[in-house]
Amino acid sequence: MIIVMKQGATKEQIDHVIDRIHQLGYKSHPIYGEQRTVIGAIGDERGKFRLESLASVPGVEIVMPILTPYKLVGKDLKKEPTIIRVGEHTIGADEFMLVAGPCSVESREQIIETAKAVKKAGAQYLRGGAFKPRSSPYAFQGLEEDGLKLLREASNITGLKIVTEVITPADVLLVAKYADVLQVGARNMTNYVLLKDLGKITKPVMLKRGMMATIQDLLMAAEYIASEGNPNIILCERGIRTFETATRNTLDLSAVPLLKMRSHLPVVVDPSHGTGIRDLVIPMSKAAVVSGADGLMVEVHPNPELAFSDGAQSLLPDQFDGMVKEIKKLLKLEGKHL
Ligand code: PEP
Ligand code: MN
Numbered sequence: 001m002i003i004v005m006k007q008g009a010t011k012e013q014i015d016h017v018i019d020r021i022h023q024l025g026y027k028s029h030p031i032y033g034e035q036r037t038v039i040g041a042i043g044d045e046r047g048k049f050r051l052e053s054l055a056s057v058p059g060v061e062i063v064m065p066i067l068t069p070y071k072l073v074g075k076d077l078k079k080e081p082t083i084i085r086v087g088e089h090t091i092g093a094d095e096f097m098l099v100a101g102p103c104s105v106e107s108r109e110q111i112i113e114t115a116k117a118v119k120k121a122g123a124q125y126l127r128g129g130a131f132k133p134r135s136s137p138y139a140f141q142g143l144e145e146d147g148l149k150l151l152r153e154a155s156n157i158t159g160l161k162i163v164t165e166v167i168t169p170a171d172v173l174l175v176a177k178y179a180d181v182l183q184v185g186a187r188n189m190t191n192y193v194l195l196k197d198l199g200k201i202t203k204p205v206m207l208k209r210g211m212m213a214t215i216q217d218l219l220m221a222a223e224y225i226a227s228e229g230n231p232n233i234i235l236c237e238r239g240i241r242t243f244e245t246a247t248r249n250t251l252d253l254s255a256v257p258l259l260k261m262r263s264h265l266p267v268v269v270d271p272s273h274g275t276g277i278r279d280l281v282i283p284m285s286k287a288a289v290v291s292g293a294d295g296l297m298v299e300v301h302p303n304p305e306l307a308f309s310d311g312a313q314s315l316l317p318d319q320f321d322g323m324v325k326e327i328k329k330l331l332k333l334e335g336k337h338l
């Protein structure tokens with residue numbers, strides 16, 4: 001924290017603030033200026049003694065944080081990019097993370113057919129929800145553990161790594177048993193109990209931006225995971241709610257370079273939920289690559305007309321294949337590869 005003293009604060013007032021800082025268990029670093037004195041207070045601010053209370057001490061103008069509130073995921077303490085290992089793959093370096101698959105795991109045939117198609121096109125990761133956090137309680141809720149088993153089987157057949165969502169703390173260990181990357185959906189970005197439990201495992205977590213979350217909200221959610229000990233976090237821009245109704249969400253691609261300015265974590269983009277419209281997925285995927293994203297997560301379904309969820313935004317396998325060819329050209333320009 002930085003404690004800025006008022007102009008004309010007396011020596012007694014300054015000394016009193018320094019004494020209080022020490023009493024609260026922090027070290028003080030005063031800078032005595034011509035006009036005013038500024039005092040740095042250094043220590044672990046998670047303690048019960050809050051430095052903010054110094055704002056009410058005579059002679060104090062303002063008490064403000066030195067570091068961003070997201071210490072671990074921000075760039076103040078770590079500048080170099082975080083690189084996450086998933087088996088033979090890395091995320092956050094020059095390998096681009098391409099995740100593809102249906103919104104939901106629906107059947108053995110559907111997931112295995114999709115897995116084979118997206119693998120052939122060039123994806124390294126298969127997505128598919130086994131636990132679905134649907135906006136309606138009457139909508140398909142997922143195949144649960146049976147769905148996880150089907151994902152594992154698809155992985156065994158194709159070699160694809162699995163990205164799948166966990167929606168409740170009670171299922172973290174179950175999902176971690178089958179998944180290579182655990183996804184936190186937009187609706188759960190502020191489920192802090194879930195985030196804390198994901199901080200206690202070591203498998204990577206893909207944290208999706210909440211529908212109404214600011215960049216800072218997203219980074220603070222990531223901080224929850226990191227503060228419990230799991231540094232393997234992938235941020236995902238998936239669109240936010242705005243007044244625009246022509247698209248399902250407004251995909252905020254400016255979030256990609258901005259997140260990369262503020263955080264060392266890898267950032268991927270989900271243009272499927274970000275737009276909700278199949279015809280927009282390929283253009284926005286290309287834009288995501290040149291915005292500096294570390295990966296893409298795209299919904300692909302062998303028969304979108306029959307999809308249990310999100311058929312309207314799912315690419316057909318052939319379209320996905322065409323998309324991969326397009327983005328490969330752009331990845332080359334970015335110095336990245338699949
Ligand atoms: C998903 O990726 O399956 C999903 C439900 O997306 P979101 O949480 O971004 O709505
Ligand atoms: Mn979906």
